Amino acid sequence: xxxxxxxxxxxxxxxxxxxxxxxxxxxxxxxxxxxxxxxxxxxxxxxxxxxxxxxxxxxxxxxxxxxxxxxxxxxxxxxxxxxxxxxxxxxxxxxxxxxxxxxxxxxxxxxxx
Amino acid sequence: xxxxxxxxxxxxxxxxxxxxxxxxxxxxxxxxxxxxxxxxxxxxxxxxxxxxxxxxxxxxxxxxxxxxxxxxxxxxxxxxxxxxxxxxxxxxxxxxxxxxxxxxxxxxxxxxxxx
Numbered sequence: 001x002x003x004x005x006x007x008x009x010x011x012x013x014x015x016x017x018x019x020x021x022x023x024x025x026x027x028x029x030x031x032x033x034x035x036x037x038x039x040x041x042x043x044x045x046x047x048x049x050x051x052x053x054x055x056x057x058x059x060x061x062x063x064x065x066x067x068x069x070x071x072x073x074x075x076x077x078x079x080x081x082x083x084x085x086x087x088x089x090x091x092x093x094x095x096x097x098x099x100x101x102x103x104x105x106x107x108x109x110x111x112x113x
Numbered sequence: 114x115x116x117x118x119x120x121x122x123x124x125x126x127x128x129x130x131x132x133x134x135x136x137x138x139x140x141x142x143x144x145x146x147x148x149x150x151x152x153x154x155x156x157x158x159x160x161x162x163x164x165x166x167x168x169x170x171x172x173x174x175x176x177x178x179x180x181x182x183x184x185x186x187x188x189x190x191x192x193x194x195x196x197x198x199x200x201x202x203x204x205x206x207x208x209x210x211x212x213x214x215x216x217x218x219x220x221x222x223x224x225x226x227x228x
Contacts, residue, residue: 090157
């Protein structure tokens with residue numbers, strides 16, 4: 001069975017500080033992995049995705065994520081957080097059959113001035 | 114890029130009425146579309162997979178007679194919440210899979226409030 005775990009429900013960081021949001025997955029093979037951001041009352045915006053190749057993936061808004069097979073992780077990072085980054089972040093896994101996308105529970109990011 | 118729209122973006126209805134939500138892929142064809150439900154402060158849960166020209170596949174625990182799905186064309190899937198009740202109030206998000214890509218593109222969501 002495939003699953004995604006986001007261990008941190010809520011994270012607070014100061015503006016300008018670095019950020020790392022954790023994501024762990026369970027899947028029998030190499031999955032397709034995604035990070036989405038959702039502002040209140042809005043839909044999902046894709047930040048970045050990993051299908052294969054280079055394990056360090058660059059995304060929009062200065063985000064990056066690193067796929068680590070040995071740790072079954074796909075953590076999201078940003079070197080300097082902006083107040084506008086405050087939102088809910090979802091890690092997602094797409095199974096091999098391309099139909100079954102599983103989402104983590106989400107991590108709510110609060111940015112302190 | 115691939116764009117998916119949903120209509121309406123929000124709807125308020127009385128208990129017992131039916132509500133139809135449309136999901137359209139605007140610039141690509143989607144044989145497969147997906148319907149998700151998101152309760153406040155929770156993650157997205159897949160409700161059903163909509164296949165063009167065939168019956169939808171529902172996830173366990175989702176009532177197919179309550180959540181009617183029709184995928185009549187390669188660019189349109191509809192979700193009808195029949196005899197809606199307050200517990201059906203939620204944020205409904207659709208996605209569409211572009212047939213040549215291993216990715217789903219998400220719509221902006223529909224906020225349903227049942228009074």
